[in-house]
Amino acid sequence: MTEQSGNGGGRCRQGPKGIDGRRARLVAGLVAVDLLLICAGAVAEIDPLVVLVAHAGLIAGCAWWLRPTRAHDCTLWTFSLILVLIAGPLGGAGIILLGLATRFGAPERDVLEAWYDWLSGEERPDPARRLYEAILTGRELKPPAQGPRRFASVLEHGTLAEKQALLGHIGLNYHHDYFPLLCAALRSAQSPVRAQAAAVFVRLKEQFRRRLHDDRHRSLEARRFGDAPAMLACARSMLACAESGFLRHSEVREALAEAKALSLICASSDAADAEPEMILCRIIAATGEDDGLLDRLLAAAPNAGLQMRQLLARCLVATGRHADLHRLLFAGEDHVARAQAFPALFVPEAAR
Amino acid sequence: MMRGASIRGDECGAGAARKADVCLIVEGAYPYVTGGVSSWVDWLMRSQPDLSFSVVAISPGPEQLRPRYQPPPNQVVQHDLVLHSALSRARRPSRPERTSAAQRLVPVLSRFLSGGGSAELRELVSVVNTPGKEMSLYDLLESREAFETVRGMYAALMPQASFLQFYWAWRALCGGLFATLKLELPDARIYHASSTGYAGLLAARAAIETGRPALVTEHGIYTNERRIEILMADWISDTVDKGLNVDDPRMDLRDLWIKAFESYARSCYEVCSQVTTLYRDNQGLQVSLGAEPDRLKVIANGVDVERFAALDIAGQDERPTMALIGRVVPIKDIRTFVAAAAAAHREVPDIRALVIGPTEEDPAYAEECRRLIAELGLEDCVELTGPVGLAEWLPKVHVVVLTSLSEAQPLVLLEAGAAGIPCVATNVGACREIIEGAGDADDPLEHGGFITDLVSPEQVADRVCRLLRSSSLRKEMGESLRRRVRRRYASMTAQANYAALYGAFLENGTARHMGDFS
Numbered sequence: 001m002t003e004q005s006g007n008g009g010g011r012c013r014q015g016p017k018g019i020d021g022r023r024a025r026l027v028a029g030l031v032a033v034d035l036l037l038i039c040a041g042a043v044a045e046i047d048p049l050v051v052l053v054a055h056a057g058l059i060a061g062c063a064w065w066l067r068p069t070r071a072h073d074c075t076l077w078t079f080s081l082i083l084v085l086i087a088g089p090l091g092g093a094g095i096i097l098l099g100l101a102t103r104f105g106a107p108e109r110d111v112l113e114a115w116y117d118w119l120s121g122e123e124r125p126d127p128a129r130r131l132y133e134a135i136l137t138g139r140e141l142k143p144p145a146q147g148p149r150r151f152a153s154v155l156e157h158g159t160l161a162e163k164q165a166l167l168g169h170i171g172l173n174y175h176h177d178y179f180p181l182l183c184a185a186l187r188s189a190q191s192p193v194r195a196q197a198a199a200v201f202v203r204l205k206e207q208f209r210r211r212l213h214d215d216r217h218r219s220l221e222a223r224r225f226g227d228a229p230a231m232l233a234c235a236r237s238m239l240a241c242a243e244s245g246f247l248r249h250s251e252v253r254e255a256l257a258e259a260k261a262l263s264l265i266c267a268s269s270d271a272a273d274a275e276p277e278m279i280l281c282r283i284i285a286a287t288g289e290d291d292g293l294l295d296r297l298l299a300a301a302p303n304a305g306l307q308m309r310q311l312l313a314r315c316l317v318a319t320g321r322h323a324d325l326h327r328l329l330f331a332g333e334d335h336v337a338r339a340q341a342f343p344a345l346f347v348p349e350a351a352r
Numbered sequence: 353m354m355r356g357a358s359i360r361g362d363e364c365g366a367g368a369a370r371k372a373d374v375c376l377i378v379e380g381a382y383p384y385v386t387g388g389v390s391s392w393v394d395w396l397m398r399s400q401p402d403l404s405f406s407v408v409a410i411s412p413g414p415e416q417l418r419p420r421y422q423p424p425p426n427q428v429v430q431h432d433l434v435l436h437s438a439l440s441r442a443r444r445p446s447r448p449e450r451t452s453a454a455q456r457l458v459p460v461l462s463r464f465l466s467g468g469g470s471a472e473l474r475e476l477v478s479v480v481n482t483p484g485k486e487m488s489l490y491d492l493l494e495s496r497e498a499f500e501t502v503r504g505m506y507a508a509l510m511p512q513a514s515f516l517q518f519y520w521a522w523r524a525l526c527g528g529l530f531a532t533l534k535l536e537l538p539d540a541r542i543y544h545a546s547s548t549g550y551a552g553l554l555a556a557r558a559a560i561e562t563g564r565p566a567l568v569t570e571h572g573i574y575t576n577e578r579r580i581e582i583l584m585a586d587w588i589s590d591t592v593d594k595g596l597n598v599d600d601p602r603m604d605l606r607d608l609w610i611k612a613f614e615s616y617a618r619s620c621y622e623v624c625s626q627v628t629t630l631y632r633d634n635q636g637l638q639v640s641l642g643a644e645p646d647r648l649k650v651i652a653n654g655v656d657v658e659r660f661a662a663l664d665i666a667g668q669d670e671r672p673t674m675a676l677i678g679r680v681v682p683i684k685d686i687r688t689f690v691a692a693a694a695a696a697h698r699e700v701p702d703i704r705a706l707v708i709g710p711t712e713e714d715p716a717y718a719e720e721c722r723r724l725i726a727e728l729g730l731e732d733c734v735e736l737t738g739p740v741g742l743a744e745w746l747p748k749v750h751v752v753v754l755t756s757l758s759e760a761q762p763l764v765l766l767e768a769g770a771a772g773i774p775c776v777a778t779n780v781g782a783c784r785e786i787i788e789g790a791g792d793a794d795d796p797l798e799h800g801g802f803i804t805d806l807v808s809p810e811q812v813a814d815r816v817c818r819l820l821r822s823s824s825l826r827k828e829m830g831e832s833l834r835r836r837v838r839r840r841y842a843s844m845t846a847q848a849n850y851a852a853l854y855g856a857f858l859e860n861g862t863a864r865h866m867g868d869f870s
Contacts, residue, residue, distance in 0.1 A: 148596040158598070160640070165598045168583025168606075186806040191633050192573070194779065196580045198757035198806050202682050203584060209720075250727060 024096055030062045030084075031092035038088065059084050151181055155188075163193050171200040179245035205246040212241040212255055219262055228269045235262040235279050243286065256283050274308060281311035288318040301328060370428045372406035373858060375540030375558070379410040379551040379574075383430070384417035388760060389546050389571055392653060397424045399847040403854060404428050406538045410550050412436055412528075433535050435528035435550060453479060453487055454497035458504035465525070465612045466509055466603070469642060470622035472615070473553075474560055480533050481561070492530045493523065510603045513591040521588070521605045525612050533557060542567065542857050545620065547574040548641075549613060552620030559623045565857040568620055569628045569651065571760040572781070573637045575617040582609045618642040625857060630761040631782030632790055651850065652782075653761055654843035660770035661838075664747040665830065672820045674776075675706040675749040677764040678756070680718045680736065684709075685778075687724055688755040688809050694728045695813030700820055705734045708745055746771050750826060751819045756780055757806055769837035774829035775801035776815045778808075786841070787833065795840060800833025 034055060041051035063081050079098075083091035134140035149158075154166050167185055170178045182204075185197030215237045222230035238259040242252045260283050267276035277297055284290050294315055301312055309328065316325040376382075382393040397405045404426050410433045411417060423430065456479050464472035480487050492498055506518050532550050537558050543566040545555035552568050559566035582588065583606060594600040603611075621627055621643035628649045629635060635648050666673060674696065678684045686707055693705035711718040718736065725734045737745070752768035752775045759781035766786065768775050777783040784803050789795045802815035819826050 149599070151596075154598055162598050164579060164583060168580075169596070169598065171584040172586065183807075191780070192576045192580075192637060194806060195576065195758055196583070198780070199580050200584065201807060202685075202757055206682065248724070248727075 024100065026062070026066065027080075027092055027096050030058065031089045031096070034058055034084075034092065035089040055088065151178070152184075155181055155185060155193075160190060160192060163188075163190070164196050167193070167196045167200050171203060174204055174244070176240075176243040176245055201246075204244070208241045208244045208246045209251075211237060212247065212251065215241065215255075216258070219258060222262070223265075228266050231262040232266045232273075232275060232279075235259040235266065235276070238262075239279055239282055239286075243282075256287060259283060274304070278308060278311055281308070281315050285311065285314040285318045288320075290315070290319050294319065294321075298324065298328070370404075370406075371539040371541070372428050373403040373540065374400075374542045374544050374854060375406045375408060375538050377408045377410070377543060377545040377551040377554050379547055379549055380412070381409075381546065382407065383409060383419040383421040383423070384411065386420050388763075390421065392571065393546060394421050394424070396850060397427055399843075400851060400854065401426055403858075406431065406540055408433055408535070408538060408551075408554065410435065410532075410554070429538065431535070431538055433531060433550075433554070435531050436524065437527075451497050451500075453485065453491070454495075454501045455504075457492075457501050458508065461501070461526070462505050462508045464615055465505075465529075465608065466615075467611050468615045469618040470556060470560070473556060473619040473623075477533065477557055477560055480530070489530055489534050492534075493527060509608065510591075510605075512602055513604060514589070517589045517591050517605060521608060525609065529553070529612075537561060540564070542854060544569065545624075547571070548617035548620045549574045549578065550616070552624075553616045556616075556619045556623040559625075565625045565860070566620075566623055567626045567628065567853065567857070568624045569630075570634060570638070571630055572758075573629075573634055573641075575613050575641055576637055578613045579610050582606055582613075614641060621647075626853065628853070631785050633782065633785060649853075651846060651853070652841050653763065653766075654841045654846040655763055655766040655770055655837070657770045657838050657842045659743075660746070660767050661772075661834070663743060663771045665772050665827075666748055666750045668823050670748060670750070671702055671704050672700050673704045673706060673749050674751045674753050674816050674820070675708055675745070676753050676755065677708045677742065677768070678754070679709045679713050680707060680711040680721060681714045682717055683757055685755040685757050685807065686717070686721050688807055688812065689753060690721060690724050690728065690730065690734055691809035692753070692755070692812035692816065693734050694730055695810055696816050696820075697730065697733050699813070699817045703733060703820065705730070706745070706749065707734070707736045708740060708742070709737075710739045711736055742767065746773065749773055751776060751801075751816050753812060753816060754778060754783065755812060759783060761786070766837050766841045769800055769830075769833035769841070772827075772830040772834045774819055774826055774833060776812055776819070777801065777803060778806045779803050780806065786836070789836060795836065798832045798836065800829050800836060 037051060037054055037058070040046060041048060059081070063077075063084075066077065066080075080091075080095040083095050085091070087094065131140060151166055151170075154162050158166070163185070167182075170182060182197055182201060185193055186201065188194050188197065215234050219231065219234040219238070221227075222234055235258075238255040241247060242255040242259065247255065259279060263276040263279040263283070266273070267280070277300070280293060281297060284294055294312075297315070298312060301309060304312070313325055313328055316322070316328065376393055376396070378389065378393055381387060382390040393407070405424075406429045407423075407427060408431045412435050414434050414437050457476075460472060460475045460479055464476050480492065492501075502519055502522050505522065506513075506515055510518060528550055532554050535554065540558075541564060543555040543558040543562075543564065545551040545566070545568045547570055548568060552574070555566040555568060558564065585606075588605050588609065590604055590606070592600075592602050592604040594602070594604070618641060621638065621641060625647070626649055627638055627643045627647050628651045629638065630650070630652055632650055635643075635645075635650070638648060639645055674693065676684070676686065676689045680686050689705070689707065693703070696703050696705070707721075721736065725731060746768070749768075750773070752764065752773050754762060754765060754775065754777035756762070756778055757780065761782040762777070765775050765777060765783065769786070775787055777787060785795075787801045787803055788799055789797045791797045801819070804811040804815060819829070
């Protein structure tokens with residue numbers, strides 16, 4: 001049987017290959033003793049139960065003695081045990097052959113070592129060298145001097161191939177900020193761009209409609225079983241559908257109402273998770289309608305993080321509560337830091 | 353069906369080896385799929401009764417398909433080309449000549465698939481089909497040497513990508529390519545493809561191997577349609593993380609697919625003696641993909657003008673009616689039509705909006721449209737008629753509307769125009785050219801209706817209301833459209849154009865550029 005060594009990180013490394021000579025002799029001895037025991041049972045009319053117990057004891061003793069000590073990989077050991085239990089001496093003989101085959105047929109140790117080290121990340125070079133190698137092999141690209149171009153600029157001034165690549169990206173990785181771009185592409189002067197924008201539009205529209213339909217079913221299930229994480233996931237997804245730009249007004253209203261109801265349930269069940277409140281803020285910011293919920297959310301604002309405060313500020317803008325907005329941004333000692341977040345709050349997302 | 357070709361001569365009552373005047377090469381259409389291209393193929397053969405035709409029907413998989421068209425008497429034989437089939441289990445030993453051919457294949461195939469044209473196709477054909485040293489599909493796709501070809505191309509084209517993904521993409525891509533290159537060519541005097549892609553590739557190969565003329569007639573631009581499909585496909589894995597950078601020059605699998613189809617198109621355009629299309633707007637794309645401008649020609653599809661001209665025009669006393677004639681499917685964007693009807697209903701309260709066409713192709717979408725109609729309270733205004741006789745309904749329609757997201761050359765606009773009905777259509781395909789004219793000496797600008805943006809119900813409603821309110825505008829635009837249809841889109845004109853096209857090349861018989869055949 002094999003001797004294994006591990007590094008405690010889930011990585012298995014084969015030490016001496018296959019089965020070593022000492023263990024091979026031991027297994028061969030086991031096979032011989034077991035064979036003798038069975039023959040003796042057959043000839044000397046020993047009680048079969050005694051033979052069976054002795055056979056099992058012999059195997060159990062050997063299995064214990066040959067057990068892998070520090071290894072995580074018990075494959076060969078387990079396999080041997082099963083084979084011997086099932087097939088007795090024949091299984092033992094088989095495992096000797098298997099072990100020898102593994103010993104002489106396995107890759108060289110140093111080859112495996114290098115491979116395991118690479119896989120585990122243990123022997124990897126420092127990040128700079130790794131990046132350099134990745135750039136050399138083309139898996140990473142040397143970053144251009146400027147970042148990616150603005151999508152609106154690509155759509156206006158890019159080549160046809162760039163415009164189509166952009167629309168392909170929008171189709172596969174849609175974000176509601178892309179909606180105005182998609183609408184602009186539908187009115188493009190170039191017919192291939194219009195055709196692709198139409199294809200993307202139809203596909204996304206159908207995707208969001210199907211997704212909302214599925215969310216409705218899932219939210220019913222989640223409510224029935226009181227599954228808070230599932231309710232939160234539904235709320236998040238419904239909000240994304242509502243914000244997508246592809247649904248009718250009535251569908252948007254319906255989706256937002258359901259997302260709000262689910263978020264309220266989640267907010268009351270887990271006070272530590274801020275996501276339900278964030279979803280509620282986004283709903284208020286999207287509709288501009290507040291039924292007193294915003295005051296509750298504002299009450300927690302002093303302890304809220306930057307993202308939550310930004311969302312609250314959006315809500316206050318959407319509902320026209322400018323005095324509260326001023327208080328949120330400039331009250332307290334850290335008003336300068338808070339005010340620094342101000343420019344980011346009111347720039348339309350599509351323009352960023 | 354076997355991979356490569358199978359011949360369906362039995363259905364046509366003719367032998368497989370019979371030579372035809374014209375070999376029509378069609379991908380994913382006639383005779384198994386109904387639609388615009390299939391109808392065109394059927395019409396084309398019937399409109400040229402003095403010529404004999406063979407058809408190569410290209411299909412993606414080996415499924416048995418049921419023909420949807422009865423072959424005309426002058427169709428002498430049909431060949432099936434199946435692009436993809438499962439791996440065979442046979443294993444054959446290596447052969448030295450196969451190894452040498454595989455080594456030659458790597459650079460040629462890499463160049464061809466990554467932006468090549470007819471020169472690379474010629475080289476490829478010479479490697480694959482050299483008389484006496486032909487490589488079989490097994491040699492090309494499944495042998496040990498084929499695997500070495502994949503490895504060589506991986507190293508040459510995209511070593512930065514996942515080999516596993518590259519291997520399967522290569523198999524899918526080259527499976528179709530090699531099946532096309534290994535088809536036993538039907539004997540014909542002219543090869544005429546209905547698109548680029550595999551059909552155009554086969555026509556180009558036929559012209560290269562036989563020296564006979566090849567033609568291509570495009571309805572939509574196949575390469576653009578494939579590009580759109582590939583860019584949005586979620587069955588293609590992105591193996592290189594390009595982030596938001598559309599300028600990233602590294603080739604990934606999507607790029608490989610797109611470049612391959614562009615290469616097929618370029619080869620086709622370069623080799624074909626004449627490149628025709630249904631409308632002028634397509635020609636810009638054809639030129640951008642390598643077609644020479646002086647080989648381009650527009651041959652529009654036509655309608656039976658006299659049949660529609662005999663119909664009455666809806667009178668002033670009839671209920672104001674707008675109609676969309678087409679299948680109730682998402683690509684026609686019926687929902688925008690319903691939304692436009694709602695907007696128009698506010699301006700013209702007694703308006704009637706008809707959707708004339710079958711609803712069973714996409715029942716879920718039809719149901720959704722019905723729900724939208726109910727939600728907007730338009731039950732008395734919008735009606736889904738289902739399939740009806742057009743001649744019976746056109747006399748009740750004041751304005752024909754087309755809200756499609758994609759079209760080539762919609763016949764409904766021509767039929768409405770022939771009947772003298774003005775149209776409001778989205779800016780897709782040939783709609784602008786049909787409604788407004790090409791704007792040249794042959795076809796001056798003369799409005800037969802209005803063009804709108806896509807997915808723009810308010811614009812559609814505004815234009816429809818303008819037409820419904822003014823009978824003189826309606827009449828003026830209807831007559832203008834009728835004149836254009838009669839002048840440019842008569843079925844007889846299209847028939848004569850194709851007769852002239854074939855006549856010129858049949859007379860000459862060699863693959864060369866024929867500038868002006870008419």
